Amino acid sequence: MEIIIANRMVTPLRKDVFFSILNYPKAKFTFPIHFHAEYELKLILNANGKRIIGDSNLDFQFNDLVLVGPNTPHVWAAKPIGEFAHVITIHFDAESFLSNSFLEKNASYSLNELFINSKRGILFSKETIERIADSIISLSTIGYGFNSVLKLMSILFELSNSKDQKLLASINYKSDYISKYNSRVKKVISFIQNSYQNQIKIKEVSDTVSMTESAFSHFFKKATSKSFTDFLLEYRIGNVSKLLLESEKNISEICYLSGFNNLSNFNRTFKRMRGCSPKEYREKHNLTKLF
Numbered sequence: 001m002e003i004i005i006a007n008r009m010v011t012p013l014r015k016d017v018f019f020s021i022l023n024y025p026k027a028k029f030t031f032p033i034h035f036h037a038e039y040e041l042k043l044i045l046n047a048n049g050k051r052i053i054g055d056s057n058l059d060f061q062f063n064d065l066v067l068v069g070p071n072t073p074h075v076w077a078a079k080p081i082g083e084f085a086h087v088i089t090i091h092f093d094a095e096s097f098l099s100n101s102f103l104e105k106n107a108s109y110s111l112n113e114l115f116i117n118s119k120r121g122i123l124f125s126k127e128t129i130e131r132i133a134d135s136i137i138s139l140s141t142i143g144y145g146f147n148s149v150l151k152l153m154s155i156l157f158e159l160s161n162s163k164d165q166k167l168l169a170s171i172n173y174k175s176d177y178i179s180k181y182n183s184r185v186k187k188v189i190s191f192i193q194n195s196y197q198n199q200i201k202i203k204e205v206s207d208t209v210s211m212t213e214s215a216f217s218h219f220f221k222k223a224t225s226k227s228f229t230d231f232l233l234e235y236r237i238g239n240v241s242k243l244l245l246e247s248e249k250n251i252s253e254i255c256y257l258s259g260f261n262n263l264s265n266f267n268r269t270f271k272r273m274r275g276c277s278p279k280e281y282r283e284k285h286n287l288t289k290l291f
Helices: 106-120 126-139 146-160 175-180 183-195 202-208 213-224 228-246 251-257 263-274 278-284
Strands: 003-005 008-010 019-024 039-053 056-068 074-080 086-092
Touching (some): 019 146, 039 106, 039 146, 056 074, 056 126, 056 263, 086 126, 106 146, 175 183, 183 202, 183 228, 213 228, 228 263, 251 263, 251 278, 263 278
Antiparallel strands (some): 003 008, 039 056, 039 086
16 A cells, blocks of 8 residues: 655565566555656556646546656556556566666666656557557566566566657656767857757757757767757756745746746746646646646
8 A cells, every 4th residue: 555645655565576567457546646766657447537747737538657766756547548547557666677787788778768768757659559558457466576676577578669759747857867968069068058048059058068050960969869959948848847846936937937038928838838828837737736
């Protein structure tokens, strides 16, 4: 049984096992937003609703599969499709059976990336859910012996190599997430952190790392899988989300403080990236009030 104390959840993971699994074929979505020190892999079947992962607040439909990293706040609020929703939740401490030296090996590269990216929450595609749901369900039937650990590692490895993963929380939601990048990218991010409120030109940024604009654009896209423009936009929207949740500043003020110079364009961009208007985001972030 899970226990929540001041939004920190004490998971059912015991010291004598590698992971815990909770299988609710008649699930009810009653938990408030919470966090915990363990990784959480959650599979939701036959439900529609909303989820919060960090500063991400999005709808989901029918099935949902997300890996949430340690101490990242999260919650789901949903209604079943038909009579019941089915939810399986796995908690594990990766460090207890996957050491840093193991994850640093070439063969473990995708697993290491999976755990780093989970700090922002990873949403897996519907195709991945169709392929792996039965494996996750069957894991709940075989106990906690060594074979179950191998099965969990196999599931995580398959997820780490799955296509169309989506990171949910903003790039700047978890400051330690940025540590994954090399020194040049960190220098660029430092520039963004100091200048995102201003209008930034590519030449200004490329000059900070002594590269041509063309070479910089290619380098940055290869290193981050995002264009510089998209990266900067996501950083600004992350700052907007933080101010909406943690301050009482009005939306217009937040718009300009975050580097946007046009309120209507800002509102359109925020809705495209967050799935709702800034006002709705601020009002609805407490999902426990939605259903």
